Amino acid sequence: MxxxxxxxxxxxxxxxxxxxxxxxxxxxxxxxxxxxxxxxxxxxxxxxxxxxxxxxxxxxxxxxxxxxxxxxxxxxxxxxxxxxxxxxxxxxxxxxxxxxxxxxxxxxxxxxxxxxxxxxxxxxxxxxxxxxxxxxxxxxxxxxxxxxxxxxxxxxxxxxxxxxEFSPLANDKLSYLGEELVHNDTIDLAHAELIVTGGRSLGSKEDFDKLIHGLAIKLGGAVGASRAAVEAGYASNDCQVGQTGKVVAPKLYVAIGISGAVQHIAGMKDSKTVVAVNLDPNAQIFEYADYGLIGDLFDVVPELISKL
Amino acid sequence: MKVLVCAKRVVDPNVKVRVKSDFSNVEIEHSKMSLNPFDENAIEEAVRLKERGVVTEIVAVSIGSAKCEETLRNALARGCDRAILVESSENYEPINIANILQKIVATEQPQLIMLGKQAIDDDANQVAQMLAGKLGIAQATFVSQLEVNADRLIARREIDGGTQKLELTLPAVVSADLYLNEPRFIKLPQLMQAKKKPIEKIAVAELGLELNARTRLVKVMDGEVKKQCKFVDSSSDLLDLIKKGAM
CATH class of the missing domain: 3.40.50.620 (HUPs)
Incomplete structure (x- = not known):
């Protein structure tokens, strides 16, 4: 072999x-x-x-x-x-x-x-x-x-x-016009040991930045987002965790306002410890979480940030 | 310009798929079926190009049982002009799908071939690249923005860490990311119109291909990992657990 x-x-x-x-x-x-x-x-x-x-x-x-x-x-x-x-x-x-x-x-x-x-x-x-x-x-x-x-x-x-060397590589089929890489103030998702992920229930990009980025920075982790949050424009495409986004397996995954659609679970279920905050006690994310808090993220997250 | 789009019939994304009792495969016989969501994005983009006058004809192709006719009617209702159903009772793996599509491309001679980046059943993400490799033409995968003119296209691709822009000479293969567009809802008049559009049926045997199985499904297992969630009452308790989990 x-x-x-x-x-x-x-x-x-x-x-x-x-x-x-x-x-x-x-x-x-x-x-x-x-x-x-x-x-x-x-x-x-x-x-x-x-x-x-x-x-x-x-x-x-x-x-x-x-x-x-x-x-x-x-x-x-x-x-x-x-x-x-x-x-x-x-x-x-x-x-x-x-x-x-x-x-x-x-x-x-x-x-x-x-x-x-x-x-x-x-x-x-x-x-x-x-x-x-x-x-x-x-x-x-x-x-x-x-x-x-x-x-x-x-x-x-x-x-x-x-x-x-490969030669020649240039041909008439394709030309490269450059890349736009997202440079976050937080750590790269693929290599992060701790990820804070936000869902659509954040409601606006301002609150996503303030609460999800805010908590991620305090915890020294990376920022993730559900597909709905990305589509709503709260986070860049590159942050999407799930079947069609990134598959991650950090030590700690903090899911804020994430409902837990199967497509999202596909991207994070191998995380070692999962912590979830959601207002809905029946949210599916709790079935994949080790620890949960049923509560309003707009109360819980500012409290977490202030205590860090 | 002629565009070939691919339409795979898959289990509806909202259906929770279960393992058969003998673990031989998944139980999908009575499940609701849909057009693969990524193929919807590819079709939507082709239709928009036609509406802009860049594209003159859109041909949709599906490979599978007679039931794929329903999937093709959906594609036709979205704005494709005609369809080809390659009929077979086999469930081909991506390399053989690419072999079948290569035959269709040889007959149809499209300038642009558009597919979803992956099918939501096998999640393989292979057919577009395999087909482009077989045809020896340029590929742009995971495309989230597309500009097409007479003989070339500019694609923005989703890559790890951001996006990449490529200019491709036609003919070319494009695989669609979900971010490419928001597929339209189909209205009743379009469904009625779609019924009048032609679907050409080709038996797979007519293509003269040797489509041997290259892999065997040994068994399937439940991939679920449900946990027993322990609930806490306050943010301070949660913070302690976060700190513990991070160590």
């Missing part, structure tokens, strides 16, 4: 969730190769026990780091492995299925458990159902739900490094 893990670098930094994908790779084989798209300091990855070889494609820039431009080149490399793994983030979800299409292979999305090298568990129906799927493909392509695997940390001897 030969396992390949694909990751990327942005602003000269490797994606942190690579370590979680490596833990998934370890469930398949003792060794794997890591392919990095973009330029970054890889020394930390080089020292990891599981990593045998690093393939660095450091001429890939933000402007050329797209599935349309890279997938056919990558498909040629993926062919040499029995398994290719990538994080199920917006990058991996865009890239790996295109490679699968080129090679006419199936893909298993959002793997949460490696049962064996050819059998995997993955969520369906917004996480209400967990499916165990056996793959008959000789080349298995998996996107990994990184919240389901711990960060890999075993140290070992230094991996070999191959520096490669």
């Amino acid at each position: 030969k396992v390949l893990v694909i990751t990327f670098a942005k602003e000269q930094k490797l994606n942190d969730n690579l370590l979680n994908v490596l833990s998934a790779a370890k469930r398949i084989n003792r060794h794997c190769d890591v392919l990095i798209l973009g330029n970054a300091d890889y020394s930390r990855v080089q020292e990891l026990k599981i990593v045998e070889k690093i393939m660095l494609f450091n001429n890939v820039t933000d402007a050329t780091n797209s599935a349309t431009l890279l997938a056919s080149n990558l498909a040629e490399i993926v062919k040499n492995y029995t398994h290719t793994l990538i994080a199920a983030d917006s990058y991996g979800k865009d890239l790996l299925p295109r490679i699968a299409g080129i090679l006419d292979l199936s893909q298993i999305s959002e793997v949460v458990e490696i049962v064996s090298p050819n059998t995997f568990k993955k969520p369906m129906y917004a996480g209400n159902i967990l499916a165990e799927v056996e793959s008959f493909e000789e080349i298995k392509l998996l996107t990994i739900r990184t919240t389901s695997f711990a960060a890999y940390s075993e140290a070992g001897s230094a991996a070999s490094v191959e520096v490669n």
Whole structure:
């Protein structure tokens, strides 16, 4: 078995969730190769026990780091492995299925458990159902739900490094017009150990900022939002937790005025401890919470903020 | 410009799906079915492009049993011009859906192919990218804003940490995010009109494809993790628990 893990670098930094994908790779084989798209300091990855070889494609820039431009080149490399793994983030979800299409292979999305090298568990129906799927493909392509695997940390001897280039990447199909990244005054949702999430019942962007951001800052956590809150314009799209937004699993998840629609639960149910505040004692969120307070968030949250 | 849109028939998003007693699959036989919500967004955007005069024809395609006709009528009522039903009793996995769509694309020659970014049943999020890869044309996935002109489009994509803008040369594949638009409600006259629009039926065997299963569903389990909530009465008690939980 030969396992390949694909990751990327942005602003000269490797994606942190690579370590979680490596833990998934370890469930398949003792060794794997890591392919990095973009330029970054890889020394930390080089020292990891599981990593045998690093393939660095450091001429890939933000402007050329797209599935349309890279997938056919990558498909040629993926062919040499029995398994290719990538994080199920917006990058991996865009890239790996295109490679699968080129090679006419199936893909298993959002793997949460490696049962064996050819059998995997993955969520369906917004996480209400967990499916165990056996793959008959000789080349298995998996996107990994990184919240389901711990960060890999075993140290070992230094991996070999191959520096490669794809050429030429420029073509007439696509041009990159830039990115707008949201820089919050709070921590990034994907890596946060504590998340405060607000729902539509906040009623306005002003109150969302004052109460949800306010509490998140006091607690040193990140801000999340339900889809309804995002659609009402209280929070940016990037904050959305749920089936169609982000899947998070922090140590502590504080749900404020969240009703607990299945689509939202799908994004947060793996959180270690869940605390919920809601005026409605029958709100579904309480079925997924460890601790609850039935009360008006407009009373409770200012009290919490003032006591911190 | 011709647009091909895809319409998957899925269990209605408000239905709570249950596991069959033998764990072989989910129990959906008597469930309410709907057009996949993300496909609704893709169709809505195509219709708006037609209303703006950018698009001249919208063809909707669905793959599945005869019941998908209902899903296609919904798409037609939304403003699609005609529909194709690829009939099969099989429930194909994404790679084979992409293989079928590739055949339809070869016949229809659309300039733009629009799908939802994922279906709310298998949550796979694969078909758009697979199809674009097979066709060797540009893709813009998770699109929340779209501008199309004669030979190119500009898409704003939802990515981790924000958004990205790409310019694509047509033909291209676009997968729709929920933020792309607010799909319209269908009114009775449109439903009546939709009944007169043509649905072409193609048996999957006519396409001459080898659609072998690549995976096997071993079993399904309940993914629910309900907890026993302990209620507190005051914000001070709650704060203590928050502090404890954060450690």
